[in-house]
Amino acid sequence: MIPEKNTGHSSSRLLLEETIRLLKRYGVKPKKRLSQSFIVDENLIRLLVESVNPKPSDVIVEIGAGLGTLTLELAKYGSRIKAVEIDPILIRVLKDRLSCLENVDVIQGDFLKMNLDGNVFTGNIPYHLSTPIIFKILKQKYDRSVITVQKEVAERIVSKPGTKSYGRLTVSVNALAEPRIIGSFPPSSFYPMPKVSHSVILLKPLEKPVETTLLEWLLRAMFSQRNRLATTVLRKALERLYGDKGLLIYQGVSQLIPEDKRVFELSVQDFLSLNRAISSLLSNRGAYF
Numbered sequence: 001m002i003p004e005k006n007t008g009h010s011s012s013r014l015l016l017e018e019t020i021r022l023l024k025r026y027g028v029k030p031k032k033r034l035s036q037s038f039i040v041d042e043n044l045i046r047l048l049v050e051s052v053n054p055k056p057s058d059v060i061v062e063i064g065a066g067l068g069t070l071t072l073e074l075a076k077y078g079s080r081i082k083a084v085e086i087d088p089i090l091i092r093v094l095k096d097r098l099s100c101l102e103n104v105d106v107i108q109g110d111f112l113k114m115n116l117d118g119n120v121f122t123g124n125i126p127y128h129l130s131t132p133i134i135f136k137i138l139k140q141k142y143d144r145s146v147i148t149v150q151k152e153v154a155e156r157i158v159s160k161p162g163t164k165s166y167g168r169l170t171v172s173v174n175a176l177a178e179p180r181i182i183g184s185f186p187p188s189s190f191y192p193m194p195k196v197s198h199s200v201i202l203l204k205p206l207e208k209p210v211e212t213t214l215l216e217w218l219l220r221a222m223f224s225q226r227n228r229l230a231t232t233v234l235r236k237a238l239e240r241l242y243g244d245k246g247l248l249i250y251q252g253v254s255q256l257i258p259e260d261k262r263v264f265e266l267s268v269q270d271f272l273s274l275n276r277a278i279s280s281l282l283s284n285r286g287a288y289f
Contacts, residue, residue, distance in 0.1 A: 007100035008182040011042040012040060012041050012042045012043070014188075015039075015040045015041070015042055015045075015069070016040040016191055019038050019040050019067060019069070019191050020191065021256055022067050022093060023067075025036075026089065026092065026233050027030060027089070028089055028090065028093070028107060030192050031087070031116060034086065034087060035126035035129070035194075035243065036066070036069055036087070036126075036192075037128050037190035037191065037192055037194045038066050038069065038124075038126075038190060038191050039066075039069055039070065039124055039148075039189065039190060040062070040189065040190060040191045041185060041189035041190070042186075043185075043189075044183070044185050044189050045069065045070060045073055045201070046149070046199055046270055047182065047183045048070060048073075048122060048146055048148070048200065049070070049073050049074060050145070051075065051146040051182055051200065051248060052074065052120055052122050052146045053078060053144075054074050054077035054078075054079040054120070055077065055078075056077065056078035056079060058079040058080070058118075058119055059079070059080045059081075059082070059118040059119055059120070059141075060074055060079050060080070060081045060082070060118060060119075060120040060121075060122060061082045061084065061111075061116050061120070061121050061123075062074065062081060062082065062083045062084060062122055063084055063111045063121065063123035063125060063133060063147070064084065064085060064086075064111075064124055064126060064225075065083035065084060065085045065090070065094055065106070065123070066085065066090055066124065066125045067090065067093055067094070067097070068083065068093065068094045068097045068098055068220070070122070070123070070124070071083045071094070071098060071104060072097070072098070072101075074122070075098070075101050075103055075104050077154050078103060079103065079120075080103050080105075081103060081104045081105065082105050082107055082116055082118060083098065083104055083106050083107065083112070084107045084109065084111050084116065084123075084146060085104065085106070085108060086108070086109060086110050086111075088108060091106060091108045093248055094106045097236065111133060111136070112129065112132055112133065112136055117140075117141075118140075119141075119142055119144075120142065120144055120145070120146075121137045121140070121141045121142055121144075121145040121146075121147065122145065122146045122147060123147055123148070124147075124148045124190075124198075125147050125148060125149050125227060127149065127153070127194070127196065127198075130134070130149045130150060130153050131153070131169065132174065133147075133284045134147075134149070134203075135172070136158075136178055137203065138173065138176045138203070139176075139242075140203070142205060143204075143205075144202065144204050145177075145202070145204075146182075146200060146201075146202050146203075146204065147200070147201060147203075148185075148198045148199070148200050148201075149198065149199060149201055149284070150196050150197075150198060150199075151184055151194065151196065151197040151198055151199045152197075153169075153199075154166075154181050154184075154199035154200075154201045155181070155199070156169050156170060157169060157170060157173045157174075157179050157200075157201065158170075158179055158180070161225075161231070161264065161265050161266060161268075161285065162265045162268045163264075164192045166264055167223050167226065167264070168219045168220065168223045170268070171215075171219055171268050171271050172215070172216070172219060173203075174268045175206075175212070175215060175268060175271070175272060176205065176206060176209060176210060176212070177203045177204060177205050177206060178203070178204045178205075178206060179201055179202070179203050180201065180202045181199050181200070181202075182200050182202050183199065183200040184198070184199045184200075185197065185198050185199070185200070193251070206230045210275065211275075211279065214275055214278060214279050214282075215224070215271070215272075215275045217236075217241075218274060218275055220270065221233070221234075221237035222234065222237070222263045222266075222271075223263060223264070223283070225263060226262070226263045226264040227262055227263070227264065228262060228263060229259075229261070229262055229263075230257045230261050230263045230265070230266055231254055231257050231259055233263055234250060234253075234254070234257065235247070235250045235254070238250045238278075248281075249278060249281045249282065250279065252279065252281050253274055253277040253278055256270065256273050256274055256277060257270065257274070259275050
C-alpha cells in the first residue's frame, strides 16, 4: 500500500490561500452534490503533471477543471487541452484565468454526456461519479489516463482475487486496462477538505480489448453471489438465461473453473477465459447475448 504524502509544504499553503481568494472573489460556494473539492497540494499537482507527461502532440481532456489549477500547469507544455467543467460559475473563473492561453479550450457540460476526442485523460474526478467516469474513459481510444479517485475505489481496482475488496469493479477495469496506483494523498490535499483520502491511478489500455456486453452480464451474475462456489453460480445463471441450452453451455465451460473455488477467488484471467468460451459456444449454437 502506498503511504499518503505529507502536504505541509509552504508552496501548498500558498496554493490553499490562492484557492480561497478565488472562491471568495467569484462568490463560489463549493457544492457537495458535485463533490467539489479543489486541489491545494503542490505535490499532487506535480505528480499529476509528471505522470500525464504532456507533449505538444497530445490532446488532453481534463475532467472537472474546477479553478484551472491543474490546467495552468499542463498548458505550459504546449498540449491542446480540453478543460471540461459542469458548473457555470466555475466556467466563468476558467475563462477569466485561461483566456490568454491559445492551447486551452474551456468546455461547459457533463463529461458523461459528451463525446470528446483526446489521447490523454486526467482530472480530479468527483468521487460520486468515479466509476461511470472511469468506464467512459476505458471505452475511448486513448494512450493513458491519470486521475484522482477515492482511495477506497483505487484499492478496489487493483485488489487481488480472494480479498474482500476484489469484485466486479476489479475485473471490469483489469479486463480493459492496466491500472496502477502511483500516489495517495490525505484529505488536507483538497479544499474544502473531504472526508476521504484520494489516490492517483494510472490507466493504460490493453492492446487486445475485450467485448464487454457478455462480460458485464457474467460479472453481475457471478458477483451477486460472490461467496458461493463459482461452478454452482455459473450453472444456475446460464440455466436461467438460456434454459437447457444454458446447461449445455455450462457443460462446455465448467472445466475452466476449479471445483473448489468460490466466485471471489477467480482471477481476472479466469473470467476472461469464461467470457471467451461462453461467447464461442453461443455463436456455434446460433445464439447471441
